[in-house]
Amino acid sequence: MTETAWALALAYGGDVERAESIFAHTHRRFRAADDAPGQGGALVMWGLAHERAGNVERAAELVAGAEVWERHLEGHVPGWGLYAAADCLLAVDRPGEAHALLGRAERVLQACGEAWAVALCRAHPAAKATQRSGKDRSS
Secondary structure, three states: OHHHHHHHHHHHOOOHHHHHHHHHHHHHHHHHOOOHHHHHHHHHHHHHHHHHOOOHHHHOOHHHHHHHHHHHOOOOHHHHHHHHHHHHHHHOOOHHHHHHHHHHHHHHHHHOOOHHHHHHHHHOHHHHHHHHHHHHHHO
């Protein structure tokens, strides 16, 4: 995870090309080693780097990392990955998918007893936008 954190720092510092190379390399290594936590982390951080660079379509790829974490990890980390993925999906105008991921994030965080995180999920714009659009349809 140190390499992916380094790549994220590089991306945030503006060296996106070098960060891309490191993310791709570390993702391949984690995948080859069948290291799901590492693979998910590389994908999530890679998505965050794209989000920071303004490439929200590519940032939405972090959904894959969040889903890897959800399948293979216990605890609150998968919930936060799903929460971040919901942010990205909302940014690329995919509110239905964002709402679905946010629901999954809320369930994971609820199971961990993270009441404040559950409250954040319920206050998230993806949750509210979907609720409003549902009310609009029934009027």
